[in-house]
Amino acid sequence: MDSNKSRVEKDMPLDFEKRMAYGDYLKLDRLLSAQSPLSDKQDEMLFIIVHHVQELWLNLIIHELEFAIGNLRNDNAGLAFKALARVSRVQEQLVTAWDVLSTMTPSDYLTFRDVLGQASGFQSYQYRLVEILLGAKDPRMLLPHKHRPEIHEKLEAAFNGPSIYDEAVALVGRHGFDIPDSLLNRDYSQNHVFSDELSAVWLRIYRAPDKHFELYELAEELVDVEDHFQQWRFRHMKTVERIIGHKKGTGGSSGVGFLKTALDRTFFPELWAVRTEL
Numbered sequence: 001m002d003s004n005k006s007r008v009e010k011d012m013p014l015d016f017e018k019r020m021a022y023g024d025y026l027k028l029d030r031l032l033s034a035q036s037p038l039s040d041k042q043d044e045m046l047f048i049i050v051h052h053v054q055e056l057w058l059n060l061i062i063h064e065l066e067f068a069i070g071n072l073r074n075d076n077a078g079l080a081f082k083a084l085a086r087v088s089r090v091q092e093q094l095v096t097a098w099d100v101l102s103t104m105t106p107s108d109y110l111t112f113r114d115v116l117g118q119a120s121g122f123q124s125y126q127y128r129l130v131e132i133l134l135g136a137k138d139p140r141m142l143l144p145h146k147h148r149p150e151i152h153e154k155l156e157a158a159f160n161g162p163s164i165y166d167e168a169v170a171l172v173g174r175h176g177f178d179i180p181d182s183l184l185n186r187d188y189s190q191n192h193v194f195s196d197e198l199s200a201v202w203l204r205i206y207r208a209p210d211k212h213f214e215l216y217e218l219a220e221e222l223v224d225v226e227d228h229f230q231q232w233r234f235r236h237m238k239t240v241e242r243i244i245g246h247k248k249g250t251g252g253s254s255g256v257g258f259l260k261t262a263l264d265r266t267f268f269p270e271l272w273a274v275r276t277e278l
């Protein structure tokens with residue numbers, strides 16, 4: 001058998017002078033010209049690509065979260081669930097991406113760390129937007145983006161709007177549950193504050209999942225997203241510890257100590273509390 005037989009079939013176009021080709025559609029020239037290390041050190045390419053891959057996935061997460069928020073608002077829970085399930089799968093990719101970066105040793109990183117200056121993932125506006133869409137409202141997190149008005153505007157709009165949890169709680173209310181007005185008509189630019197009343201509502205839902213299946217499923221999708229978010233934070237923190245120990249970050253924070261403080265934060269506190277109450 002001739003294993004080197006041509007794999008081109010008769011209907012496959014080979015002339016792309018007047019046709020859109022793969023690379024044109026995906027704008028690969030632009031995408032692949034963005035990996036341009038500032039040093040000549042071997043590991044900087046890995047460092048850049050892992051960041052780019054994570055930013056691409058964050059882009060998709062934002063796309064899906066915005067879609068989920070809109071669909072919850074319009075009572076299309078099914079479409080929102082599909083998007084949230086996709087977000088969780090993408091988050092798995094983000095979590096395992098740390099395994100690739102972990103192949104970089106502390107000595108490797110030190111060969112090019114200087115070229116980063118003060119640049120740090122702390123200034124990732126996509127990461128901040130995901131946090132905001134999930135409900136983290138800390139106005140100081142918008143400050144590093146003041147110099148880019150179009151980005152700042154986008155962050156600010158999300159900051160002043162309802163999070164996915166606000167829309168989920170409103171949906172629960174439309175299903176006939178008694179939700180306090182302070183939650184339904186709140187100032188969205190503030191963090192959601194733990195509510196005993198809301199906790200009691202989720203408890204009723206979790207005690208009768210068959211009866212309230214849609215809301216029960218919604219709650220579990222949200223917990224899934226938060227769980228993965230925390231796994232990302234944990235793996236980031238451990239990867240950072242593995243690579244720079246307890247040195248300060250390029251962004252000026254205490255480093256690992258700073259990253260650890262995020263592990264205590266929660267987006268959907270009542271959904272975690274309900275597990276103890278059940």
Ligand code: HEM
Nearest residue numbers: 050051054120121122124127240249250251252253255262
């Ligand atoms: C050698 C690899 C890395 C090191 C040593 C590192 C280190 C740090 C440190 C120390 C911080 C705290 C802020 C600061 O002082 O800079 C931070 C924040 C952050 N990093 Fe990384 N990082 C690494 C890779 C990544 C990658 C691949 C991403 C993916 C996008 C990322 C995203 C972030 C984000 C989003 C924050 C903000 C976290 C928050 O505000 O809670 N980092 N990083």
